[in-house]
Amino acid sequence: MHVIVVGGGPAGMMAALRSAECGARVTLLEKNAALGEKLRISGGGRCNFTNAEADVRTLASLYGEAFRALLSPFTKFDSQHCLQWFASRGMPYHIEDNQRAFPADNRAESVLRVLVDELKRQKVTVQLSAQVTGLQASEGRIAGVLVGGRLLKGDRIVLATGGTSHPETGSTGDGFGWLSELGHRVRFPEPSLVPVAVKERWIGELQGLSFAQGRLEAWVAGEKHLARNGKFLITHFGLSGPLVLNMASELSSLRQKTSRQGELELRLNFRPELTAEELDRDLQERIASAPGKKLKNGLAGMAPPRLMAKVIEASKADPEKPLNQLTREERQAVRKNLQEFPLTFKSLMDESRAVVSSGGLHLDEVDFRTMESKRLKNLFVTGDLLDINRPSGGFSLQLCWSTGWVAGTIAKPTDFRLV
Ligand SMILES: Cc1cc2nc3c(=O)[nH]c(=O)nc-3n(C[C@H](O)[C@H](O)[C@H](O)COP(=O)(O)OP(=O)(O)OC[C@H]3O[C@@H](n4cnc5c(N)ncnc54)[C@H](O)[C@@H]3O)c2cc1C
Incomplete structure (x- = not known):
C-alpha cells in the first residue's frame, strides 16, 4: 500500500509515521524546504504540544460542538498517549498551569526533532520543496496528487495542509480549495485565536x-x-x-x-x-x-x-x-x-497573527473513526483542515496528533493498537 501525505506539519508527520509503522510505503510531500515551520514557532518557540487533561470526555468537551466527533479519535490517541509517545522517544516534558504540556527544555525544536528522527527511523520518503497543485479523482476515489506537473499515484491520500493562519509558514489554505472542488462542504476560514x-x-x-x-x-x-x-x-x-x-x-x-x-x-x-x-x-x-x-x-x-x-x-x-x-x-x-x-x-x-483560523471541512463530511472523507474513499483529512473550534492551551496540536494518528492507522476501525 502506498500512502501519500500532503503537508509536513504536525498532523501530516504524525499520519506519515503511523502509516509507516503500520507497514505502508509512505511519501510525505511538503512544499517548504523544511518540515514543521509552524510547529517551530508554536507556543512562542516553546511549543505547548498538548494539554494533559487525562479524562477523554473532559478533553473532548473543550472542543465545543466537535465533542461527539472527537471522542473516537481521542479514545485511540489522547493527550496521555501523546505524552507517553514523546517521552518514550526521548523527549521529557513538564506540565504548567491549566495542564499545558511543554518539552522539558522549552524548545519547539525538540518536538520537531522527535518527529523528524522518527520519520527517518520509519523510512518515510520525505520530499521537500514539493508543492502539490491538486488532487486527481476518478470513480469516487483519489487516484493521486499532482506535484511538479506529474501525477503521483497513491492508494491512500492523507491531507494535512493546515489552515490559513501565519501563511508565511506554508499554511496557505490549499486543502480547503481542493476539498471544496471535490464537492465537500467547507466553511471559509477566518482568524480565530487571534x-x-x-x-x-x-x-x-x-x-x-x-x-x-x-x-x-x-x-x-x-x-x-x-x-x-x-x-x-x-x-x-x-x-x-x-x-x-x-x-x-x-x-x-x-x-x-x-x-x-x-x-x-x-x-x-x-x-x-x-x-x-x-x-x-x-x-x-x-x-x-x-x-x-x-x-x-x-x-x-x-x-x-x-x-x-x-x-x-x-x-x-x-x-x-x-x-x-x-x-x-x-x-x-x-x-x-x-x-x-x-x-x-x-x-x-489578521491571519498573519492568528494562532489558528476557524473554518474548514464540515464535521459531517468525515468519518471520525478513521478520518476518511465520507464522499471519497481513500481521502483522509486531519489537523487544522477540520472545522473545529478549540481554546488555546495545547488543544490544537493534540487535535493534530490524534487525527494524524487515526488517519495514518491502516487497520479496521476496531483494530487500533497503540505502540
Ligand atoms: C504563532 C502560533 C503559535 C501556536 N502555538 C501553539 C501551541 O503552543 N499549542 C498548540 O496546540 N497549537 C499552537 N498553534 C497552532 C498549531 O501550530 C496548529 O494548530 C498546527 O500547526 C496545525 O498543524 P497542521 O499539521 O494541521 O498544519 P500546519 O502546521 O499548518 O502544516 C501544514 C503543512 O502543509 C504544507 N502545505 C500546505 N500546502 C501545501 C501544498 N500545496 N503542497 C505541499 N505542502 C503544503 C505547509 O507548508 C505546512 O508545512 C500555534 C499556531 C501559531 C501560528
Whole structure:
C-alpha cells in the first residue's frame, strides 16, 4: 500500500509515521524546504504540544460542538498517549498551569526533532520543496496528487495542509480549495485565536508586559458584556496571550452586534485579586508609611514600573509630588486605573497573527473513526483542515496528533493498537 501525505506539519508527520509503522510505503510531500515551520514557532518557540487533561470526555468537551466527533479519535490517541509517545522517544516534558504540556527544555525544536528522527527511523520518503497543485479523482476515489506537473499515484491520500493562519509558514489554505472542488462542504476560514488591536497608539510603550492573572472586561455604552480572568500580555499593537486569544471571537461578535452603540471599551484589571476597597487601603497604607516619597517612587511595586508610570499619567497626578500631597480624587484615580484601565477595541488582527483560523471541512463530511472523507474513499483529512473550534492551551496540536494518528492507522476501525 502506498500512502501519500500532503503537508509536513504536525498532523501530516504524525499520519506519515503511523502509516509507516503500520507497514505502508509512505511519501510525505511538503512544499517548504523544511518540515514543521509552524510547529517551530508554536507556543512562542516553546511549543505547548498538548494539554494533559487525562479524562477523554473532559478533553473532548473543550472542543465545543466537535465533542461527539472527537471522542473516537481521542479514545485511540489522547493527550496521555501523546505524552507517553514523546517521552518514550526521548523527549521529557513538564506540565504548567491549566495542564499545558511543554518539552522539558522549552524548545519547539525538540518536538520537531522527535518527529523528524522518527520519520527517518520509519523510512518515510520525505520530499521537500514539493508543492502539490491538486488532487486527481476518478470513480469516487483519489487516484493521486499532482506535484511538479506529474501525477503521483497513491492508494491512500492523507491531507494535512493546515489552515490559513501565519501563511508565511506554508499554511496557505490549499486543502480547503481542493476539498471544496471535490464537492465537500467547507466553511471559509477566518482568524480565530487571534490577538486584538486597540486604538491607543501609545500602547507600544507597554509592549512586552505580561500578567499571569489579570482580568479583561468588555463594556459598551456603560454596560458590561464580557469579563474573564487569565493570562495576557501587551504587544506593540494591543493585547495577546491566552486570555485575549480565547476571547477574540466573542469580542469580534460583540463589536458587530453593538457597533451602533459606541466604542467597545476594554477594561484591564491588573490587580484582580484585590477588591476596590482592599486596593484603596493598600494605597493609603503606602502613603502613610512613606509620606514624603515622590509618587513615582512611593507606589513602586504595585505594578511593573512602565505600567505604574502610565497609570500615574492616566490618573493625571504629578509623579514628582510627595505621596502625602496626593488628593483623594487622585488616589481614587490611581486605584481605578490599576483595576479598570481603559483601552478601546480596534479590530482583531489578521491571519498573519492568528494562532489558528476557524473554518474548514464540515464535521459531517468525515468519518471520525478513521478520518476518511465520507464522499471519497481513500481521502483522509486531519489537523487544522477540520472545522473545529478549540481554546488555546495545547488543544490544537493534540487535535493534530490524534487525527494524524487515526488517519495514518491502516487497520479496521476496531483494530487500533497503540505502540
Ligand atoms: C504563532 C502560533 C503559535 C501556536 N502555538 C501553539 C501551541 O503552543 N499549542 C498548540 O496546540 N497549537 C499552537 N498553534 C497552532 C498549531 O501550530 C496548529 O494548530 C498546527 O500547526 C496545525 O498543524 P497542521 O499539521 O494541521 O498544519 P500546519 O502546521 O499548518 O502544516 C501544514 C503543512 O502543509 C504544507 N502545505 C500546505 N500546502 C501545501 C501544498 N500545496 N503542497 C505541499 N505542502 C503544503 C505547509 O507548508 C505546512 O508545512 C500555534 C499556531 C501559531 C501560528
